[in-house]
Amino acid sequence: MKHSLEIQPLSSWINTDGKPLIISGPCSAETEDQLVSTAHLLANTGKVHVLRAGIWKPRTRPGEFEGIGSIGLEWLKRAKEETGLLTATEVATAQHVKEAIDAGVDILWIGARSTANPFTVQEIADAIKASGKDIPVIVKNPVNPDLSLWIGALERVNGAGIKKIAAIHRGFSSYEKTAFRNEPMWDLAIQLKTIAPELPIINDPSHICGNRELIPYIAQKAMDMDMQGFIIESHIDPSVAWTDAKQQVTPAALAELLDNLSYRQPESADPAFSDKLAELRQKIDKLDDQILKLIGDRMKVAENIGEYKRDNNVTILQVNRWDEIIQKRVQLAKALNLGEDFSVKYLELLHNESIRKQNEIMNVKTTTEA
Incomplete structure (x- = not known):
């Protein structure tokens, strides 16, 4: 925007x-x-x-x-x-x-x-x-x-x-x-x-x-x-x-x-601080790249699932499976000290993208159907 x-x-x-x-x-x-x-x-x-x-x-x-x-x-x-x-x-x-x-x-x-x-x-x-x-x-x-x-x-x-x-x-x-x-x-x-x-x-x-x-x-x-x-x-x-x-x-x-408020500066003039912050941000960037790659790999599997469901005439949404994902992953997120609200929203975004990709596949006719 x-x-x-x-x-x-x-x-x-x-x-x-x-x-x-x-x-x-x-x-x-x-x-x-x-x-x-x-x-x-x-x-x-x-x-x-x-x-x-x-x-x-x-x-x-x-x-x-x-x-x-x-x-x-x-x-x-x-x-x-x-x-x-x-x-x-x-x-x-x-x-x-x-x-x-x-x-x-x-x-x-x-x-x-x-x-x-x-x-x-x-x-x-x-x-x-x-x-x-x-x-x-x-x-x-x-x-x-x-x-x-x-x-x-x-x-x-x-x-x-x-x-x-x-x-x-x-x-x-x-x-x-x-x-x-x-x-x-x-x-x-x-x-x-x-x-x-x-x-x-x-x-x-x-x-x-x-x-x-x-x-x-x-x-x-x-x-x-x-x-x-x-x-x-x-x-x-x-x-x-x-x-x-x-x-x-x-x-x-x-x-x-x-x-009683603590007033902090948006930046520090200390070069050592800037160097350390740059080092930590590089680690964040590397991890973000890895996370996006893993999400890409996950979506490829979701596409394979969509193809399998299409070929077997099965609906995209499986409510029981979604409930299972939420319960197991939120428990893991808590163990990793991640907030429940964040975890649920993150999983919902992943699920929605998986549904979108599967929906695209389910509505594309195969070569034998064309």
Whole structure:
């Protein structure tokens, strides 16, 4: 997959002194005192660069608190004046864009539900272009695991002339019940980083976790994945928050969390490190070549099986055999300290390719049949 993004580096639109970008603040602006007091506490930590707050909060179901509305923009403006923090809020319509920019909001973000709708993203992009403002825009991943939608949203914003863009990794909806509110699906974030290495990716552990206890674990993993910062929800008193109370932390807890993270460099200047890493990567390359050769040999056997099944008029899929493969190989994988999820997915890919090859053979007439 290719992209057509023109991106300015993060350092060109916000100064973090080489540290990860930290965006924090309450899920929702509830009252002027709540927002401004939280902003002061966050600013006093000396670790936060941008104050975030939801102004418009359409919920999954009507009847819940759906944001304080435009008056909250004035509270953001006051918080900025008193603390010096930049401000950010979510926009979902052209009217939101206009009001936020007119109120002096410094950064806009596009939420997961909006990212999933190209019409909404285009409306937002057009409104930003019409404003004539060179305002940074950060784009959350869509609700569902669709990399094309995520990149498409970034491209639409970029197409409006905005080069100060970043992505937010906030996890993906999944039918499987796990400890997380949204599954991290790190592989999709890695794919995005591979496709657009110059694109800053900011992690949102609040929405991935859904509860504050898991945030340190996800935050550390995000740092180890070389993400450029965090957007973390923080409230002066999370126990009384009007929205997403369980996933918000106090400003003091945020500071402690950030202090306890291990920050690692993407590369080392030590020549000895580079030499050793190159040696280990050569071993990986050699093993990858061997694995691919073995897979090729396996598929040749699968083709022979397909020919034998065709000649004996037997169906391709043998469910009992597939169950046997899964049970035996997953047990072996566990013994080799390989993750079960990885092992099952790997076996499914092999099986699907075997089925594809056998299907080709089964549907090609032999010389005697022609």
